[in-house]
Amino acid sequence: MEFSGLPSVFAFMAVSFLLLLLKLIFSWWVSPIRTHVKLKKCGFAGPLPSFPFGNIEEMKKKSNIMISDSSSLGSSNVTHDIHSTVFPYFSRWQNSHGKVFVYWLGTEPFLYIADPEFLKKMSKEVMAKRWGKPKVFRNDRDPMFGNGLVMVEGNDWVRHRHVIAPAFSPLNLKAMASMMVESATQMIERWAAQLNSGNPEIDVESEIIATAADIIARTSFGMGDGNAKEVFKKLRALQMTLFKTTRYVGVPFGNYLNIKKTLEAKKLGKEIDRLLFSVITERKKEAKSQSQTDLLGLLLKENNQQKLSVSELVDECKTFFFGGHETTALALTWTLLLLATHEDWQNQLRDEIKKVLGDKIDELDINLLADLKKMKCVMNEVLRLYPPAPNVQRQAREDIQVDNLTVPNGTNMWIDVVAIHHDPALWGKDANEFKPERFMDDANGGCFHKMGYLPFGFGGRMCVGRNLTFMEYKIVLTLLLSRFRFKLAPSYHHSPAIMLSLRPSNGLPLIVEFLN
Numbered sequence: 001m002e003f004s005g006l007p008s009v010f011a012f013m014a015v016s017f018l019l020l021l022l023k024l025i026f027s028w029w030v031s032p033i034r035t036h037v038k039l040k041k042c043g044f045a046g047p048l049p050s051f052p053f054g055n056i057e058e059m060k061k062k063s064n065i066m067i068s069d070s071s072s073l074g075s076s077n078v079t080h081d082i083h084s085t086v087f088p089y090f091s092r093w094q095n096s097h098g099k100v101f102v103y104w105l106g107t108e109p110f111l112y113i114a115d116p117e118f119l120k121k122m123s124k125e126v127m128a129k130r131w132g133k134p135k136v137f138r139n140d141r142d143p144m145f146g147n148g149l150v151m152v153e154g155n156d157w158v159r160h161r162h163v164i165a166p167a168f169s170p171l172n173l174k175a176m177a178s179m180m181v182e183s184a185t186q187m188i189e190r191w192a193a194q195l196n197s198g199n200p201e202i203d204v205e206s207e208i209i210a211t212a213a214d215i216i217a218r219t220s221f222g223m224g225d226g227n228a229k230e231v232f233k234k235l236r237a238l239q240m241t242l243f244k245t246t247r248y249v250g251v252p253f254g255n256y257l258n259i260k261k262t263l264e265a266k267k268l269g270k271e272i273d274r275l276l277f278s279v280i281t282e283r284k285k286e287a288k289s290q291s292q293t294d295l296l297g298l299l300l301k302e303n304n305q306q307k308l309s310v311s312e313l314v315d316e317c318k319t320f321f322f323g324g325h326e327t328t329a330l331a332l333t334w335t336l337l338l339l340a341t342h343e344d345w346q347n348q349l350r351d352e353i354k355k356v357l358g359d360k361i362d363e364l365d366i367n368l369l370a371d372l373k374k375m376k377c378v379m380n381e382v383l384r385l386y387p388p389a390p391n392v393q394r395q396a397r398e399d400i401q402v403d404n405l406t407v408p409n410g411t412n413m414w415i416d417v418v419a420i421h422h423d424p425a426l427w428g429k430d431a432n433e434f435k436p437e438r439f440m441d442d443a444n445g446g447c448f449h450k451m452g453y454l455p456f457g458f459g460g461r462m463c464v465g466r467n468l469t470f471m472e473y474k475i476v477l478t479l480l481l482s483r484f485r486f487k488l489a490p491s492y493h494h495s496p497a498i499m500l501s502l503r504p505s506n507g508l509p510l511i512v513e514f515l516n
């Protein structure tokens with residue numbers, strides 16, 4: 001009698017298991033096949049996916065194209081025709097499927113877009129707050145960005161953006177200039193000491209990344225604080241954990257294929273949250289008594305009506321760190337590569353600095369930076385050839401009509417900025433050449449399409465931190481060019497690669513010399 005309940009427990013468990021199995025089969029097998037058929041009916045072709053990896057296996061195959069080795073080609077021959085090297089699979093698929101097609105990450109469909117006209121028509125249909133961000137990436141990158149501005153959607157995005165955008169006003173940014181000068185000066189002193197010791201070869205990529213991280217830690221949440229230093233170390237470790245390994249985004253149980261890294265990232269994410277939480281709580285107490293010039297201080301001031309919760313502020317601090325330091329550092333790194341291989345432009349920028357700022361570089365007048373017009377052209381051209389953010393992502397939250405094609409609700413989108421920036425049909429025959437003069441009289445660089453230049457994204461969700469980048473770029477480059485001359489080191493091997501951002505995969509060794 002006592003055991004009479006057991007069969008029904010087993011029956012219940014068996015039915016539950018069966019239901020779960022059916023649910024998994026539906027979401028990982030039936031639903032993707034239905035979406036595949038729907039997308040085909042809607043007019044989108046693409047490479048054939050297989051279960052459960054989609055097209056990931058083909059994407060993992062390395063490119064056979066070797067770009068160049070400065071020792072054999074000579075420094076002026078570093079090629080900027082990089083699309084087929086950094087995205088070999090997209091380049092191959094473009095040849096067979098055109099500039100708009102569908103590919104699959106696991107069981108998630110992605111609409112690939114390298115056609116600005118398609119992008120223009122699509123974004124005309126959708127306001128910034130109605131765009132989504134791919135849920136698969138949100139889950140994967142949760143320890144980095146949480147619900148920060150990069151990831152939030154809808155009315156939450158409007159609320160966050162209203163609190164955050166004013167912190168980046170020109171007046172607020174000017175108050176951060178001295179922190180930038182201080183960090184850059186420390187780097188320059190390190191380099192000077194190395195040159196004096198007789199070693200002129202410096203890996204400028206790692207040096208500049210460290211300096212930009214120092215700048216963002218100071219400008220975001222006040223670096224002097226011991227807690228902040230700890231946060232910064234852990235944020236960097238988190239980034240390495242997430243992006244130095246292959247991720248199986250979109251693949252069922254993909255997280256478990258790399259379980260050690262996934263758990264490590266989660267643990268680091270939680271530790272960072274705890275530390276930032278205590279930094280913010282402390283700062284909230286001080287906020288009334290101190291004038292705050294860093295971003296966190298400005299957010300706390302702007303947020304006096306508590307529009308953002310403390311945990312949302314934590315996510316914003318993480319977002320500034322991840323969104324703000326490596327991108328700016330890479331803009332500077334690629335610039336030094338291009339200036340090292342184009343001595344004429346190096347000299348032109350030095351002449352401009354002298355003309356605009358005179359000899360008083362030590363007392364840099366921030367108000368004059370806007371007059372460095374050639375430097376701005378160089379920056380624009382570098383961001384065109386080597387966009388640190390090589391793609392922009394969206395997810396449709398409704399059906400979107402583009403001419404006679406329908407992009408179904410839920411479709412992820414991958415906008416290939418590298419392809420668009422290097423497309424001769426948009427930029428002319430010299431698309432792969434370094435020609436800053438194309439930006440001299442045209443903010444769009446003479447591109448044949450209004451949406452062909454997207455280093456900071458597009459529409460209402462365009463990068464909120466770009467003015468901070470412009471200022472940091474001009475300050476650091478001015479200080480460097482006023483002190484040193486740069487040449488490519490023979491050991492440099494030109495091999496741009498995607499590690500979330502577009503980086504020189506073997507660093508950037510340069511021969512650095514004192515000007516006089």
Ligand code: HEM
Nearest residue numbers: 149150320323324327328389456457458461463464465469
């Ligand atoms: C060269 C430097 C930078 C590049 C290339 C860059 C690039 C981008 C891109 C492509 C987007 C996506 C836009 C879109 O989805 O349409 C973006 C968004 C964003 N960036 Fe930047 N960024 C840079 C610097 C910064 C800095 C310095 C910060 C902050 C300190 C920052 C914070 C953000 C944030 C918070 C967003 C999300 C904006 C939103 O969705 O409303 N970025 N950035």
